[in-house]
Amino acid sequence: MHREKKGKYRFTWRAGNQFRLLVNGNEFYPAMLEAISGARRYIFLEMYLVDSGKTADRFIAALGEAAARGVEVWVLLDDLGAFWLRRPDRQRLAATGIRLAYFNPLRWRGFVRLLIRDHRKLLVVDGEVAFTGGAGISDDFDPQLSPERWWHETMLEIRGACVADWQALFCDTWRRVVDDPPALHLETPPLLAPGSPGRVAIHGRAMSRSEILRSFVMQVRQARYRVWLATAYFLPPLKLRRALQQAARRGIDVRLLLPGPLSDHPSIRHLGRRYYEPLLRNGVRIFEYQPRFQHAKFVLCDGWASLGSSNLDRWNHRWNLEANQELADGLIAEQLHVLFENALAVSAEISYEEWRRRPWYRRWLEGLLARIEAPAMRLSDWKRRGAGPRGTL
8 A cells, every 4th residue: 555666755654643534614623723722832824725704713813822821823824825814814813922924925026936825734733733634714614604605625633643744844834935944842743552554745846746646646556446536626637537547447436526516616617527528438437516615635545545735636736835644544434435425425426428418518618718728737837947936845
C-alpha cells in the first residue's frame, strides 16, 4: 500500500496516529472550537475560505480569548478566500494580540500571480491535535445556520505523530509569507497506541508536481477492489482520468461522487461534465449529489484513504497550496464507506446510454466552456517557470 520512490514526498509515513472523522459543520466546528478553548501554549490556523457571519464570530471570539490568557495565536488567511471577511472582523482579529497574516494579498499588478492561492484548511493546537479537510470558516457549512443550503463537507481530527508534520508545514508557509517564523518550542506529539499509519501529502509550489496527485494515481493503479472518490470540483488531469478508466476496465469498482445541480460554481460543473463520456464508456460509475452542494473531498482506494483540501481539479494541482492527510485506518475506511453509500442513496447515477442522449444544447455548452478553459491552461503552461510569488513553498 505504501510503495513509493524515495525522495518523492516531503513527509514520510508515520505510525502511531489516531483519527476521527467529522461530518458537516455541526460536528467539526464544535470539535475545533473546543480544541481552541483548551489551548495552553499555541494555536496555528491556516484557512482559505473565511466569511463574516456567526461562525466567524465564534472563531474570532475563541481565538481572542485564547490570546488573552497567554496562548500564542498565529492565523494565516488567504487574501482572496477571506475577501468576504469584513473590515471590522479583520480589525477584531488584529486587535486581540493575534499574529495575523494574509497570503498573496490582492493587488492590481501581476494578475497571473494572483492565481496562486493558499487553499489549505488547517488547525493545530499545542502540537497535540490537528484538524484538516475541506471546510472553511463560513456559515455555509453549518446545518443550523444555513438549514436550506448548507454544504456537505468532512474534516478529520488527527492526534499522534502526523501532527508534527502539520505544524511544520504551517511554520514553513508562515515563514515564506512574512519572514517571521513562530519563535516557539514546538511540541513533539507522542506515538499513540493502538494507532494507525498516516502521511501528510502536499502541493506546495505553483506549477510544481503535486504529491497529492502522484499519490492518488499510484493508489488507483494499485487498487484491488475499490476506488471511490468524492470531490467538489471535477477537472481531473489526463493521468488521473486514464488511471480511473484502466482501473474500471480491469474490474475495479470505480465510483465518483460529484456535485449535482447545487454548486457555488455551476460553470465548473458543466466544464467537468465533458469528461463523463469516456469515463462512463470504460465502466466508471458517476453519481451527482442532489440535496445540496457536495463539497466533501476524499478518496478511498481499498483500505487507503486521503482527505484534505485538494479537489480532483487540475487547476488546484497547478496553482494552489494544498494538503491532505493520507491514512490506512480500518475504522475511518469503514466510516467513509458508509458516508459514501449514504450519499449515493440521495444522488442521481448517470448511465452511459443516458449521457449519450443528452440534449444538443448541453453538448454545446460543454464545448463552449472547454474553448474558454483552453487558453487559461495554455497560460498556466506558459507561466510554468518562475510563477510563484513570495509566499509559495
